[in-house]
Amino acid sequence: MDKALAQPAAAQAQAANDIDEALIVDWDIYTEPKLLEDVHLGWHALHDTAPDIFWTPRNGGHWVVMRYEDQVQVLKDAEHFSSRELHIPPMFNGNVMIPLNLDPPEHTRYRAVLMRYFGPAAINRMEPKLVAWAHRLIDRVAADGACDFTEILGAGFPVSVFMELMGMPLDRFEEFRGIVLEYFSNITPERRGQVQERIFAVMRELFDEKRRHPADDLASALLGEEVRGRPLTQEELESMGFLLFLGGLDTVANALTFSIRNLAGRPDLQQRLIAEPEKLPDYVEESLRRFAVVNQTRIVKKDTVIKGAAFREGQMVMCPLTAAGLDPRRNPQPETFDIDRADRGHITFSIGAHTCIGNMLARLEMRVFTRVWLERIGAFALAGADRPAWRPGLVMALEHLRLQWKAPGNAPAQA
Amino acid sequence: MAKLMVTLRSGECREVEWREGVSVKDVILDAGIFEINGITNCGGCCSCGTCHVIFEPESAARLPAPEEGELDLLDIVPDRQGGSRLACQVPCSQALEGARLRIGSGE
Numbered sequence: 325m326d327k328a329l330a331q332p333a334a335a336q337a338q339a340a341n342d343i344d345e346a347l348i349v350d351w352d353i354y355t356e357p358k359l360l361e362d363v364h365l366g367w368h369a370l371h372d373t374a375p376d377i378f379w380t381p382r383n384g385g386h387w388v389v390m391r392y393e394d395q396v397q398v399l400k401d402a403e404h405f406s407s408r409e410l411h412i413p414p415m416f417n418g419n420v421m422i423p424l425n426l427d428p429p430e431h432t433r434y435r436a437v438l439m440r441y442f443g444p445a446a447i448n449r450m451e452p453k454l455v456a457w458a459h460r461l462i463d464r465v466a467a468d469g470a471c472d473f474t475e476i477l478g479a480g481f482p483v484s485v486f487m488e489l490m491g492m493p494l495d496r497f498e499e500f501r502g503i504v505l506e507y508f509s510n511i512t513p514e515r516r517g518q519v520q521e522r523i524f525a526v527m528r529e530l531f532d533e534k535r536r537h538p539a540d541d542l543a544s545a546l547l548g549e550e551v552r553g554r555p556l557t558q559e560e561l562e563s564m565g566f567l568l569f570l571g572g573l574d575t576v577a578n579a580l581t582f583s584i585r586n587l588a589g590r591p592d593l594q595q596r597l598i599a600e601p602e603k604l605p606d607y608v609e610e611s612l613r614r615f616a617v618v619n620q621t622r623i624v625k626k627d628t629v630i631k632g633a634a635f636r637e638g639q640m641v642m643c644p645l646t647a648a649g650l651d652p653r654r655n656p657q658p659e660t661f662d663i664d665r666a667d668r669g670h671i672t673f674s675i676g677a678h679t680c681i682g683n684m685l686a687r688l689e690m691r692v693f694t695r696v697w698l699e700r701i702g703a704f705a706l707a708g709a710d711r712p713a714w715r716p717g718l719v720m721a722l723e724h725l726r727l728q729w730k731a732p733g734n735a736p737a738q739a
Numbered sequence: 740m741a742k743l744m745v746t747l748r749s750g751e752c753r754e755v756e757w758r759e760g761v762s763v764k765d766v767i768l769d770a771g772i773f774e775i776n777g778i779t780n781c782g783g784c785c786s787c788g789t790c791h792v793i794f795e796p797e798s799a800a801r802l803p804a805p806e807e808g809e810l811d812l813l814d815i816v817p818d819r820q821g822g823s824r825l826a827c828q829v830p831c832s833q834a835l836e837g838a839r840l841r842i843g844s845g846e
Contacts, residue, residue, distance in 0.1 A: 400784060428808055429806070429808045432785065432807070432812065433811045435811075436788070436814055439812065444789060444845060445846045676781060676786070677781065678786070679782065679787060
């Protein structure tokens with residue numbers, strides 16, 4: 325961890341003192357009522373009321389960048405905006421996620437190691453496995469005619485795929501999900517630090533196990549990987565494992581749950597995707613645009629000014645990626661869900677050096693799951709009129725999604 | 740003039756116009772050639788390796804040498820050759836005039 329960036333809160337507050345008052349908006353990314361009502365439209369509401377870039381004193385104080393173009397600029401600019409600290413409120417505790425917390429050029433050598441496993445060819449080869457997982461999990465609920473989608477399928481599908489890819493023990497699914505759900509909930513930096521230690525312990529245990537019993541999985545493969553001609557160190561392995569754990573166990577689950585919630589309310593779109601499965605890639609891209617998951621963060625490394633906002637070294641910056649997809653200057657009528665939208669723009673997987681390394685896997689998972697789900701279940705709808713249980717914060721989620729459909733007899737259909 | 744000769748995976752050869760100040764990736768995408776991953780790329784930040792192209796030796800020799808990060812990513816490209824580059828890291832300039840390249844296999 326770069327000590328120069330570990331600025332004490334007092335110094336940050338002082339730097340915050342000279343922020344133009346017109347740029348200050350009171351906005352709590354964890355508890356703001358508008359976000360609890362709808363995490364996406366809640367952020368989008370600020371497009372009408374807040375400056376393009378504003379400062380909120382909440383959660384240690386941080387900048388928020390609301391427009392697509394400005395987010396692209398910030399996220400691609402590693403000279404002024406570093407990834408060394410990514411938590412709001414900041415943790416400054418020295419635990420590093422490789423390569424997410426590194427800046428180029430150091431970042432790229434580790435990124436390359438992982439890209440070998442997350443590139444287009446490696447991911448496309450996984451499709452038959454994804455199809456099998458989708459059927460296996462849908463088998464569990466198809467005959468019931470109803471389910472709470474979020475955990476059973478929304479998380480069950482991508483997290484099972486990921487745990488199998490990594491070589492993690494599938495019988496610990498619920499334990500690992502519990503860890504990651506707590507990590508992204510509204511907890512203190514101290515508690516988050518404790519949860520981090522637990523994840524490091526899980527990964528340490530996993531790599532130890534793979535050293536003893538190597539298998540055909542990513543954890544075993546990483547043990548044999550080299551960076552610049554030398555094997556990865558234990559510290560580097562655990563650090564990469566920590567990142568993969570957080571990235572693999574929650575984000576796609578949320579993207580999938582958001583998209584299926586929307587699809588449940590659109591019988592017309594269900595019919596269309598059944599009739600035109602070739603539109604699934606457009607459907608997935610529109611879902612990603614309309615219902616983004618991650619509110620990407622940076623720490624200012626070098627003072628700079630954008631649109632009158634004076635970013636000072638050590639200050640935290642948030643780019644709510646949903647605000648980029650919902651920016652009316654980039655996507656006209658952004659609230660409308662339109663799979664035929666021309667020139668769609670989103671950065672839901674972020675952009676620049678830290679573009680989500682799992683984006684090809686996530687996209688394939690969403691396409692495969694939606695296709696198999698519609699084949700197996702057909703028409704489906706929201707069950708009841710529950711107030712949606714949104715989880716705002718750094719990674720946004722929907723904690724429950726009750727669905728219903730016409731059960732196809734007692735015996736679940738098999739593929 | 741300002742032309743590049745781009746060979747697609749199918750073997751078809753296309754003449755693509757380049758312009759100063761943008762990357763080879765940008766001109767290829769702008770020409771409607773989407774074989775280099777137009778959607779899944781990192782936005783041209785030398786971070787995903789999906790815009791792999793192979794220049795003919797004579798053309799490659801005219802280019803500025805790749806930097807460290809680009810070499811790291813080229814290490815993971817299975818069909819890497821002498822003239823391999825990431826298109827996002829090659830700026831368009833007069834040195835490119837008439838250069839010949841083909842799109843990497845994407846494997």
